[in-house]
Amino acid sequence: MTTLYIDADACPVKAEAERVATRHKIAMKVVSNGGLRPSQNPLVEHVIVPDGPDVADMWIADRAGPGDVVITGDIPLAAKCVEAGARVLKHNGAALTAANIGNVLATRDLMADLRAADPFRQGGGKGFTKADRSRFLDALERELRAAKR
Numbered sequence: 001m002t003t004l005y006i007d008a009d010a011c012p013v014k015a016e017a018e019r020v021a022t023r024h025k026i027a028m029k030v031v032s033n034g035g036l037r038p039s040q041n042p043l044v045e046h047v048i049v050p051d052g053p054d055v056a057d058m059w060i061a062d063r064a065g066p067g068d069v070v071i072t073g074d075i076p077l078a079a080k081c082v083e084a085g086a087r088v089l090k091h092n093g094a095a096l097t098a099a100n101i102g103n104v105l106a107t108r109d110l111m112a113d114l115r116a117a118d119p120f121r122q123g124g125g126k127g128f129t130k131a132d133r134s135r136f137l138d139a140l141e142r143e144l145r146a147a148k149r
Contacts, residue, residue, distance in 0.1 A: 001027070004029070005029050005086075008056070012091055013091050018039060020141055022041060024145075033050065033055060047059065054077075065086055070088045079104075089136065089140060091136060093135030
C-alpha cells in the first residue's frame, strides 16, 4: 500500500500534498521535530521526532520503500529513498530518480564547496513560485497514480 512521506520542516507544499493524498485516499505521514499544526484529516499522521541532526530524514529513510512517494528538498535523504525504491519529488515537482540522483548529489556537493570557498558570497536559491507549486501538483498526481499501479 502506498504511503506519502513529507519531510515537513521546510516544506512549502504540505497543504497541496494533503489535498492530493486525500483525493487518492492515500495515507500521508508528515515528519518533523515539532512546531506544525496537526491536520484533522484521518489520512494524515503527524510524526514528531526528537530534535537532532537529520532525525526526521532517518525516520523517513528507514520506512520509505517501493510503492511509496517521498516529498523532500534534502538530497541525501532523496538518494536513500531512491535507493530503497521509493519515488521522490522535490517541492518544485522535480522528480529525483535512479537516473539523475548521482548528478544531483554531485551538484549539491560542488555548490557546498563553492559556498565554503567564498564566505562572503551573497544570495541564494530562487524563490518558490506559483509555477513551482503548479508543477509540484502535476508531478505529485502523476507519481501517486504510478505508485498505486
